[in-house]
Amino acid sequence: MDAILGALNLIADPYVILLICLSSAFGLFVGAMPGLTATMATALLVPVTFFMPPLPAMAVIVTTSCMAIFAGDIPGALLRIPGTPASAAYTNEAYAMTVKGQAETALGAGVVFSAIGGIFGTAVLATSAPLLAEVAIKFSSFEYFWLVCLGLTCAVFIALDDPVKGMIALFIGLGVALIGLENPAGLPRFTFGVTDLMSGIDMIPAMIGMFAIAEALRIVAAATTRLPPARAISGSIFRGQWQLTRKYPVQILRGSTIGTLIGALPGAGADIASWITYATAKRFSKEPEKFGTGHPEGIVESGAANNAAVSGAWIPALVFGIPGDSITAIVIGVLYLKNIIPGPMVFVNQPALVTGIFALFFLANLILIPFGWLAIKSARHILAVPREILMPIVLLFCIVGAFAVTNSPFAIGVMLVFGLIGFLMEEHGFPVAPVILGIILGPMLEQNFVTSMIKSDGSFFGFFNRPIAAFLGVVTLAVWGAMLWRGLRAIRAPQPV
């Protein structure tokens, strides 16, 4: 109870409220701008969060991500260009509704069911995370080793179409994590005499590079940067939403549940949740023939799912320190910078922060409705902001943001190198998110592996001696077996280069 009161007290601070309002506007703007993603928005905010206490920093990230994921629906419905990948699944459907003169209903469904999905995901986060933390507090290095393995493999196995390239990306990330002194012997590894590499590759410049610089370079290299003009929204976006709620309660519940579960799986975020739930909406629909013609059913289910996934992704991040998606990967980086190690002990040592995060999610999803309404009404003006002006400014913010991490130009170099690596990887069909997972989880994996091997005197049976470790080990090995089987099947299919 004290934690709840403490958290509410922290959130009621005018400074936090002002930050929530500013980050709402920022998240809505970035999410609505095609080419700028929710992850990029979060990465750009990291340098600003350095200078904030933990809860306001979390307020900024939570609000921005919730708003940005919804705002991706706006250009999807008006221009047939998804603002973020999380809206791509139902962009054609929403645009078809706009063509039929139902843009208000499509956008209204986006905002209302995003909020409902987000609140559902938050309720699951707030109830399940503390219970999981109670179990996780008893974990030793053996359990953590399997959990990290499971998290890393799930990220590749579930989230990606091409597991071979996904695994390579993951090993590249683990390779980057080898650099520096942070290893069992404290020896400099892969530093080549460069002092700046002794402390390893800082994950924040690497993430800014991979998620923001790579994207900025892609847009700078694109032939056209101008967007077509969007139509103005004049009618009420809330008209008809109650009827949709009454007509599709099962879809709302299913979308929210699947979205939360997918969000909780390491590496799989709002975009995957959105695609899967659009497919389930169509699969179980009584009117599947209407999909693609401007039918709101898929928007209702997917819209709820992608925002539910945003909160779901915080479950493994807070409880185990394993990111659920790329946004929570950044969150973990921010928490480390504030000397807060995500994991079960956060629930013991920082109860007000944890409760505050839950409360922030509830608040962000509630204010999504008025802020979303405002964004939809001003969509025409937001989409008129020229991207040829925006992208150079993004580049400048990235430079300043990377510099602010260590106050050294070396971090800008790291950012640029990772931006180029991210750009080249995407050009060649390699996903970048597993690289970041590898960088974050690499030290944790090595530490738990070596500690466990020393504890068990070099015997691998030690990894199966404790019941939970044995269970996690069997599950992990089963996933690896399934992955191998899938890989062998996929390898026979011709792959586009």
Added chain:
Amino acid sequence: MKFHDSVCGAALFALAVFIFAYALTIPPMPGQQYGADVFPRLVAIGLGSFSLMLVWRGWKYSPKDTPWAAVAPWARDPHTRGNFIIAFVLTIGYVLLDETVGFIPLGIAILMILFVRQGVPWRKGALIAVIMVVMTQILFGQMLRVPLPRGVLTGWW
């Protein structure tokens, strides 16, 4: 430049070999069987295995007319190629010159060049560049106390 999957796989396999070879040079931890060399070896084996899989898959299953290396569409157009190179070179230039020249002049120059390059009229570009850089200096340099280098403007405030 866009490379064939087999070429990418071969390059990554070479990287795996390098990591493994480097791991062999890491001294063992005294009295312990598992030291700082174990994890790099495992990473190298994993990266090498999947890289070889990519080489084999690309060689066996890619369409026969797939070139080993092809110029990406954006790199064929001189304008977009120029945009990419300029953005990249300007950032490197910032890293090299920030202490000497300082954030404000370099930031304005970077924004101006990129704006003009992207077709923004230069007067409008200059105005936006100055406003953005000054705002960034105030936000980060003054309010958040990030020591953005002052360079040639040292002593002005």
